[in-house]
Amino acid sequence: MDDPNPLGELDNLLKGEVLTDTVSRTLYATDASVYQALPQAVILPRDVTDVSMIVRWAAQKGIPLIPRGAGTSLAGQVVGNGVVVDVSAHLNHILEINAQEGWAEVEPGVVLDDLNRAAGRHGLFFGPETSTSNRCTMGGMVANNSCGSHSMVYGSTRDHILEVKGFLASGDEVTFRPMQKWEFDKKCREEGAEGDIYRLMREIYTDNPVRKQIRKEFPHPDIKRRNSGYALDVLLDTAPFNPQGELFNLARLIAGSEGTLLFMTSVKVALVPVPAPHKLLLCAHFSSLQEALLANIEAVHHHSPDAVELMDKKILDLTLDNPLQRTNRFFVEGDPAALLLIELSGEEEATIFEKAAGLTAAFKALGLGYAFPIVTGKEISRVWALRKAGLGVLSNMKGDARPVTLIEDTAVRVDDLPAYVEDINAMLGKFGKSCVYHAHAGSGELHIRPVLNLKESADIKLFRQIAEETAGIVKKYHGSLSGEHGDGRLRGEFIPLMVALPIMN
Ligand SMILES: Cc1cc2nc3c(=O)[nH]c(=O)nc-3n(C[C@H](O)[C@H](O)[C@H](O)COP(=O)(O)OP(=O)(O)OC[C@H]3O[C@@H](n4cnc5c(N)ncnc54)[C@H](O)[C@@H]3O)c2cc1C
Structure with missing residues (x-):
């Protein structure tokens, strides 16, 4: 039987709403993917203090938290049996727009179109124009490292992130922003979870075999649309480890971490002039x-x-x-x-x-x-x-055989696309199948949909085989299994293949 009060004493302490009825939980059991899982409860935190209490409570009880914005994720990122924390209801304020310096600081539940309306009054906007802009939130965009049809010009959200604030799983409040080498060294000397993170970063980035492995295993640097695993490669050449590099900023690693590293309470992003x-x-x-x-x-x-x-x-x-x-x-x-x-x-x-x-x-x-x-x-x-x-x-498409969303989100270098597509065609041809190709050729990302009849057991078997063989082909071209939609539940199992690093264990 369902626990009528799964949050116990926390329920009375929070200012925000706690939803435990079956209808509400069912509404939060899905995102825009095929996955479904009933959460234990849904919380709509009213402010940062609420978030702080929720994170500490979850750490004590060992209950997984699922931070959530608009729930438009396509790979099951916000589906799970833990407690869903929806920041879109109340944590949705634009905190500051600094037109002169070209940045905005927002709470994670701010919707992209709302930010752009406010920034537009200053002749500015947020570059990545994700097509769900009328509902997707800035927290969701950062965590999924989202991008838009002009990613050739504006890149992804990671390219615009300046600073994030939030809570680690331990409950410690942190700010991740650009830092000088002396600040990085100071952080490495600090006690606690935050110090542990900086020490781990130092261990990773000063280990030459690991550095070599990161360069070898991660998607080619020319691929702008890339969301496979934690983006450890983007900090490889920052100033503490390469004196010529840009400043170290953990916010860049939070981009694309899909809510697994930090519960964000604010995000500071760069704005760009209207096109x-x-x-x-x-x-x-x-x-x-x-x-x-x-x-x-x-x-x-x-x-x-x-x-x-x-x-x-x-x-x-x-x-x-x-x-x-x-x-x-x-x-x-x-x-x-x-x-x-x-x-x-x-x-x-x-x-x-x-x-x-x-x-x-x-x-x-x-x-x-x-x-x-x-x-x-x-x-x-x-x-x-x-x-x-x-x-x-x-x-x-007429009939039972349809283009299925199986290898929907792969990206390789633009120069590799012709050979990559030939390999995909050859692989599908081997199984007597064909596919549909469309989307963002300019940044090397194609939405490839093999035509399968999922009412037939043979094609259901092929579904898995094609997914595995595709991952191998993407790897051959130093590509990214996810170009924009992220790993989530859908591609999570392929991360070890795509960015095989013992240290990630
Ligand atoms: C029709 C359709 C079109 C799409 N088009 C695009 C597109 O053009 N480009 C593109 O990149 N994507 C696209 N997407 C995917 C999706 O819209 C984006 O990833 C979007 O940015 C997700 O925002 P959201 O608010 O819905 O986040 P959610 O789905 O609610 O969450 C996304 C991730 O963010 C995490 N998260 C949310 N808030 C926080 C927080 N406060 N702290 C920590 N983690 C948090 C969640 O845990 C989750 O991992 C599309 C999806 C659909 C359904």
Whole structure:
């Protein structure tokens, strides 16, 4: 039988709400993944003191806490049988925006669109534009190291994080921010959990075999979308260990740690100026997927696009069955095997057309592509609507065999994409299967969905086999099994394969 008061004496001490009824717990039993687990209770902390009490209580009782924002995680990050702590209800204040220095400090439950509305009054915004911006929280974005369709320009949340405050599992309150070597050394001499962390960091980063292993095992540094395991590699060359490096900042490691290292109570992030006013879309058409991937390399390395998104023929064909998306295909010429949607921007209108002409000429000189229509103004949003509809139309495939979200989130270097895709095709071909390719080609991340019939036991078996073989192929290319959605329950088991480090045990 359910415990009617699982929190015991804590319930009376908290200012925030404690929900223990089955309906509330069921509402918090899922996120945007396939996983489901009933939490023991849900707490909506009212303030930092509440969080402090909750963390200390959980440490004493040995109960896992699941910090939660909007719950839009796609890999089961906020699903578990412990106690869910939802910060979006009350810990949702913008604490300060410093327009002159270009930063904002917010509580973790602040929604991205709310931050951007406030920052927009100063001509600033938060760079990574995650597509759930109307509900995803800054705490969730930091913990998942989220990014958006312009990650080629703005990178991921980690690239903008300046400082985090919060509680360690021990209950100790900490601030992680950039620090000089003398401050780092001082922290290493401190007693307690925080001192232990700095000593562990020193042990890791001063051990030459471990340093070598980190360089060898972690995704290639050119891969901007990367969320496999703790990002130990990003602190490797910081000042305490490399005098030329930037300052050591543990906040960068908290980014992508999926709520497992720190319960955040505030986050300080850098803001960037709103983007250049003029943009256009060059919609390059190709006769094969490989041609599109080679053109992607040319575009990324030599023409400074803001975004390059891929749609393959399978996904394009599915948009034909959707009346709205059929009208959004107004720019499609012939029957392309793949499209690259390339966004170019600039301060002057003339420059963006020059950029587009230069890129088209380069494609033609390389014999890549057969049509290069340019879309401008309001029509751009219709093209992006077609691209975004991709996920939805995939579920409209006729019959029981469907593109399944199995190797949805892999990223490799842009230069490796053509060979990587050939390897994936060969692996699937071995099983008599094919797949759909789409999404963020410009940053090396493709949403790859093998077409499987999960009503058949043979395909259920293949589901697992394909996942394992894909992990091996990603590893071969020094890639990241998760480009943006994180490990969570879905990919957690593959972390030892992707970033095999004995020290992580
Ligand atoms: C339709 C759809 C589209 C998406 N598009 C994108 C996209 O474009 N780019 C992208 O990167 N992702 C995308 N996602 C994934 C998801 O929206 C992002 O990861 C988002 O930033 C998560 O925010 P959230 O508030 O929902 O966090 P949650 O899902 O609630 O939590 C995310 C993680 O943050 C941790 N967390 C939350 N608050 C705290 C805290 N105070 N302290 C410590 N840890 C905390 C949680 O424990 C969890 O590990 C998409 C998801 C969906 C469903």
